[in-house]
Amino acid sequence: MIIIxxxxxxxxxxxxxxxxxxxxxxxxxxxxxxxxxxxIRNTALGIKAKSYMDKGELVPDDLLLDIIKxxxxxxxxxxxxxxxxxxxxxxxxxALGKILDNTGKEIDVVLNIHVxxxxxxxxxxxxxxxxxxASYHVLFNPPKKEGICDSCNGELYQRNDDTPETVxxxxxxxxxxxxxxxxxxxxKALLHTIDGGKDIPGIFGDxxxxxEEI
Ligand code: AP5
Ligand code: MG
Numbered sequence: 001m002i003i004i005x006x007x008x009x010x011x012x013x014x015x016x017x018x019x020x021x022x023x024x025x026x027x028x029x030x031x032x033x034x035x036x037x038x039x040i041r042n043t044a045l046g047i048k049a050k051s052y053m054d055k056g057e058l059v060p061d062d063l064l065l066d067i068i069k070x071x072x073x074x075x076x077x078x079x080x081x082x083x084x085x086x087x088x089x090x091x092x093x094x095a096l097g098k099i100l101d102n103t104g105k106e107i108d109v110v111l112n113i114h115v116x117x118x119x120x121x122x123x124x125x126x127x128x129x130x131x132x133x134a135s136y137h138v139l140f141n142p143p144k145k146e147g148i149c150d151s152c153n154g155e156l157y158q159r160n161d162d163t164p165e166t167v168x169x170x171x172x173x174x175x176x177x178x179x180x181x182x183x184x185x186x187x188k189a190l191l192h193t194i195d196g197g198k199d200i201p202g203i204f205g206d207x208x209x210x211x212e213e214i
Contacts, residue, residue: 001026001080001214002105004087004190006181007113009170010120010127011196012203014135016113017084019204024211027076030084033133034067035059056161056169058177061091069099080108088178093185108214110185111207113196117171124167128156141200 001024005013014030021028035053038046045067049059068086071077087093100106115123126138130149136142136156143150161170185191192210196203 001109001211002100002107003080003082003211004107004110004185005082005084005113006110006178006185007196008115008117008120008174008178009167010124011113011115012123012200013084013113015141015200016111016204016207017082019200020207020211021082023208024082026080026082028082028084029068029071029077029086031064031068031086031088032084034071038067053161054166056166056173058088058173061089061095064092065095068096072099072103087181090180090184093181107185107188107190109192109210110181110190111210112182112185112191112193113203114193115196119197120171121164121167124162125164127159127162129159130154130156 003020003026005017005020007013014032017028017030020026035046035049039050039053040046045063048063052059064086072081083096087096096107123137123140126140128136128138128143128147130136130152131154132149132152134149134151136149143156147156148154149156161167182191182193194203194206194210198206
């Protein structure tokens with residue numbers, strides 16, 4: 001099964017992707033996580049991407065193409081995968097279409113997680129991350145001990161791009177460049193819109209229902 005998760009910053013793509021990946025045994029491919037990993041490792045891609053990400057702008061399409069091509073050709077993706085944060089522009093959607101055509105694969109479903117702007121800002125301002133990959137929210141999904149990761153006891157931190165000014169730019173980039181993908185995939189009859197305003201288990205229940213029918 002090939003699934004695309006679409007939705008604005010803070011919609012809960014990463015949170016739901018973890019749960020989908022576990023239940024349906026699919027590799028979770030997050031371009032945001034891949035870029036942050038490149039930044040930590042100080043690669044050429046990471047150095048270029050950082051300047052865009054810190055401002056809340058999208059990284060140029062051509063910088064993403066190689067890493068996504070390589071990742072999708074890895075053995076664990078042979079029978080399906082879950083894309084979180086890719087594609088994010090019409091050019092990326094076309095590029096992904098070509099990669100899949102060349103390998104005889106097709107997208108099964110695009111899950112569009114819809115959340116109002118005010119709620120997105122609340123979610124991003126309260127998000128806390130751990131270097132092990134776990135993600136929390138100070139109010140909506142708190143760790144057992146404040147500031148400490150439940151899984152690895154690591155110290156939680158706030159993402160660089162979760163500051164109010166950067167969040168404003170990320171939402172603007174989403175509306176200008178990513179929102180047109182809703183129409184793009186709707187025309188291909190692949191789109192399912194999910195009410196992302198519910199609690200985390202409620203949203204996952206709705207997503208699981210859609211996926212079980214495919
Ligand atoms: P990326 O890391 O993908 O960030 P994003 O799309 O802005 O989305 P987020 O990860 O911030 O939010 P999310 O939807 O995953 O929400 P989460 O589950 O964490 O990309 C970062 C940057 O990388 C981009 O700005 C761009 O520069 C670059 N980039 C990445 N991919 C690119 C591409 N393809 N092309 C170009 N550039 C690219 O949840 C958020 C918070 O809410 C958490 O605290 C969580 O606990 C909480 N929460 C989740 N669900 C709920 C709920 N139902 N109720 C209450 N709280 C909830
Ligand atoms: Mg995410």
